[in-house]
Amino acid sequence: MVKPVIFISIALIFASCQSAAEKEKWAKLSNNDSLTQTVGMNEQKSGEKFWEELVWMNAYDKKGRVQFSQPVPASWKFPKTAAEGEPIILGDHNLKIYVIPAKSYTFFEDNFMRSSSEASGIPMRRFPGIENLLKDEIGSMPGMNGYSFVKYYDLPEVSKVDQWYQDQLYKVAPRNDRAFSVGSEWKDENGKPIFVLLKVSVLNMPGSEMWTYFGMKVNSDPEYLERSKNQLVFMLANIQYNLEPIKEYNEEEARKAGISWAAHNARMAANQAAFQAQQRAFVNKSDAVNKAIMDGYNSSMASQEKSHKEFIDVINEKTNVVDNSTGKTYKVESHYNKYWMNSNGEYISTDKHTYDPNLDEGLNKQKWEELHKQK
Numbered sequence: 001m002v003k004p005v006i007f008i009s010i011a012l013i014f015a016s017c018q019s020a021a022e023k024e025k026w027a028k029l030s031n032n033d034s035l036t037q038t039v040g041m042n043e044q045k046s047g048e049k050f051w052e053e054l055v056w057m058n059a060y061d062k063k064g065r066v067q068f069s070q071p072v073p074a075s076w077k078f079p080k081t082a083a084e085g086e087p088i089i090l091g092d093h094n095l096k097i098y099v100i101p102a103k104s105y106t107f108f109e110d111n112f113m114r115s116s117s118e119a120s121g122i123p124m125r126r127f128p129g130i131e132n133l134l135k136d137e138i139g140s141m142p143g144m145n146g147y148s149f150v151k152y153y154d155l156p157e158v159s160k161v162d163q164w165y166q167d168q169l170y171k172v173a174p175r176n177d178r179a180f181s182v183g184s185e186w187k188d189e190n191g192k193p194i195f196v197l198l199k200v201s202v203l204n205m206p207g208s209e210m211w212t213y214f215g216m217k218v219n220s221d222p223e224y225l226e227r228s229k230n231q232l233v234f235m236l237a238n239i240q241y242n243l244e245p246i247k248e249y250n251e252e253e254a255r256k257a258g259i260s261w262a263a264h265n266a267r268m269a270a271n272q273a274a275f276q277a278q279q280r281a282f283v284n285k286s287d288a289v290n291k292a293i294m295d296g297y298n299s300s301m302a303s304q305e306k307s308h309k310e311f312i313d314v315i316n317e318k319t320n321v322v323d324n325s326t327g328k329t330y331k332v333e334s335h336y337n338k339y340w341m342n343s344n345g346e347y348i349s350t351d352k353h354t355y356d357p358n359l360d361e362g363l364n365k366q367k368w369e370e371l372h373k374q375k
Contacts, residue, residue, distance in 0.1 A: 061245055068241045073231055085143070088216075093224035097232065098143065100196070100215030107209045116317070127202050127211045134184050138196060143217065144186070147194060152184035155197070157237035162199060165241060170250035170257075176204040181236070183229065194219050195229040197236070321371035330371065339371040347371065 053074040061067045077090045082099075089097035105125040108114040118124050128136065135149050162179035171177075184196045195218040202211040220228045317334040323341065332339050336349035340357045348357050348368070357368040 063245075065245060066242050067245055068239050070235045070239045072235050087219075091220075091228070093221040093228075095218070095220040095224065095228050097228075098217045098219070100138065100141065100198070100213075100217055102212060102214040104210070104212040109207045113208075120317075126209060130182055130198075130200070133200075133213065134196075134198070138184075138198065138215065139186075146188045147186040148188075150185040150187055150193075152182050155181045155183050155233055155237075158197075158199075158233060161237060161239055162201075166201070168246050168250075170253040178202045183233070192222055193225055195225060195232075197229075197232060320374040322374050323369055323371055325369055329374065332371070339373075340368040341371055342366045342368050 054071045055074045056069050057072050058066045058069050075092050082088045087096040087098050105123045106117060107124055107126045108117060114124060130152060134152055138144065139149055158181035162181055166177050166179040179201045181197060181199045184198065186194050186196060196215055198213055198215040200213045216232065218228050218232060318331040319334040320329055321332050321339050322329045332347055333349055337351050337353060339347055339349050341347040357363050
């Protein structure tokens with residue numbers, strides 16, 4: 001599934017070194033007056049100007065294609081491996097840039113869905129607003145001990161890129177997606193400052209809300225912090241995406257959405273033929289919630305991570321089942337006692353222990369194999 005746009009910048013720590021041609025290009029570009037002044041890289045020393053060289057750093061997808069490129073100071077170093085709590089970027093003047101790990105929340109207005117999700121361990125919280133998020137959650141994270149919040153401000157040049165990327169991704173239906181970035185300033189008890197950049201993605205759907213954040217914390221010598229902050233903002237504001245992976249992702253998501261809806265409609269028809277009136281009412285209610293969740297599932301981002309897949313699976317209330325005759329496994333809706341599948345991959349879920357679709361004339365005498373929950 002697609003990841004929220006805020007996650008994609010972390011891929012930069014795995015980026016490869018730039019080519020000789022790219023170095024030459026940015027060596028020339030680094031002498032451009034408007035570019036360096038924009039990011040605060042020009043300095044005066046003995047009446048002379050000097051500029052910090054910028055180079056392109058590429059991030060690659062699983063197929064080895066350039067997914068995006070960003071301009072970074074040539075002096076920055078990107079460790080190939082960084083353990084949790086260690087900086088992902090190192091530079092002069094004691095520059096250290098740390099990751100604030102990604103975290104996701106969901107909120108349902110429906111009491112049944114909210115209770116079920118909380119019982120499954122899904123973090124349940126409405127989006128509290130940026131200032132409350134910074135003060136209550138970011139300020140209490142490891143590495144922020146002793147720091148007090150000073151202020152925050154929008155970073156429209158970065159938010160514009162975030163929202164552009166979000167808008168390019170395939171969506172099943174129109175919805176309210178917001179992607180934005182903010183900068184915040186903090187000081188420790190001795191007055192030493194740090195800078196925190198937070199990237200936030202919020203998805204609002206009827207009856208539910210999903211939101212995620214990811215950030216970077218910048219430490220350096222105090223007199224160098226402003227320059228480091230500007231360099232980081234410039235890097236994120238000037239990201240250049242390769243359109244081919246986006247196009248391929250959108251085509252695949254549109255294909256999966258078509259298959260998903262066809263299976264969904266067939267499953268609902270089978271359920272209506274098998275269930276009693278009160279059971280059908282329950283299914284109709286569940287279907288409305290599942291549709292909202294499926295919209296969010298089909299609209300997430302292009303590069304998947306294992307943890308995000310597991311998160312989406314829990315939201316969709318999926319259960320793993322196996323066809324003992326073939327050994328194949330499938331994911332189906334939770335909360336039912338028995339499951340049956342035909343040769344077309346369509347399945348029926350039911351609470352009736354005695355129900356056998358092979359004996360149901362309303363199903364056109366198709367052959368159904370019973371699926372068993374994995375233990």
